[in-house]
Amino acid sequence: MYLSARDSKAKHLLVMRKGNMYVFDIVDRDGNLLKPAEIQSHLKYILSDPTPAAAFPLGVLTSENRDVWAGLRDKLIAAGNAEDLQSVDGALFCLSLDDESMRDNIHISHNMLHGDGCNRWFDKSFTVILTKDGQAAINFEHFMGHNRAAAGEPGLCCCCCGFSLCCAQTKVQPGQRAVRTASEKPKKTLTQLYRHLTIDAMQFTKGGKAQLKKSKISPDAVAQLAFQMGFLRQYGQTVATYDSPKKQLWVCIIQ
Numbered sequence: 001m002y003l004s005a006r007d008s009k010a011k012h013l014l015v016m017r018k019g020n021m022y023v024f025d026i027v028d029r030d031g032n033l034l035k036p037a038e039i040q041s042h043l044k045y046i047l048s049d050p051t052p053a054a055a056f057p058l059g060v061l062t063s064e065n066r067d068v069w070a071g072l073r074d075k076l077i078a079a080g081n082a083e084d085l086q087s088v089d090g091a092l093f094c095l096s097l098d099d100e101s102m103r104d105n106i107h108i109s110h111n112m113l114h115g116d117g118c119n120r121w122f123d124k125s126f127t128v129i130l131t132k133d134g135q136a137a138i139n140f141e142h143f144m145g146h147n148r149a150a151a152g153e154p155g156l157c158c159c160c161c162g163f164s165l166c167c168a169q170t171k172v173q174p175g176q177r178a179v180r181t182a183s184e185k186p187k188k189t190l191t192q193l194y195r196h197l198t199i200d201a202m203q204f205t206k207g208g209k210a211q212l213k214k215s216k217i218s219p220d221a222v223a224q225l226a227f228q229m230g231f232l233r234q235y236g237q238t239v240a241t242y243d244s245p246k247k248q249l250w251v252c253i254i255q
Helices: 036-049 058-063 066-090 105-113 151-161 179-184 185-197 209-213 219-236 242-255
Strands: 012-016 020-025 095-096 126-131 136-142
Touching: 012 066, 020 066, 058 066, 095 151, 105 126, 105 136, 136 219, 185 219, 209 219
Parallel strands: 012 095, 095 126
Antiparallel strands: 012 020, 126 136
């Protein structure tokens, strides 16, 4: 993530569609969220906007290697885009409207995790993603959302979808030669990365969190233990545990 100085007075949301970026105020001068009806009209404006897909989508640059992206960002700023980038960076969060319908759970997983990168701004702490057929997910930076995303953020998502926004497209100008040339390589790099990513899904119907809680077992601990057991069976070894604070729970379950 590229971390810029946080604007404590920011009241706007970043919306992306077809690689184009829009920013809208979602809080009024008194600090109140605007009415859902107002938001709906502005979201309709975005969805009906005839602007074609961005030929050189800036969002895909955020999928690049951090050092590479930092260099490209400096070129954007030097070309006079500092204010626009600050507006994008300072947005409360990002809402990505994808003009694509999902085929199955595997397709959904790939799209919500990375997509093609053109309709994402990966530097945002979290992005609410909505597809054409109504599928929704939150792509978030783990540290920010740790222990909250599964329970708290979906409710936030439902609330945010009703925010009212001030329709003004952010005019980050991607026409500079350096940016035009640079936008092609990140697309290829990202494509190469996710081609090596295999995702499979299985729906377990023999029980769920209700049954686990009835037995006074943490559903999160069982999920984490399943990850560890799966890795052990696949590679014949265990690795460092990310959620180390829950290690005690795993030990109790193993015993």
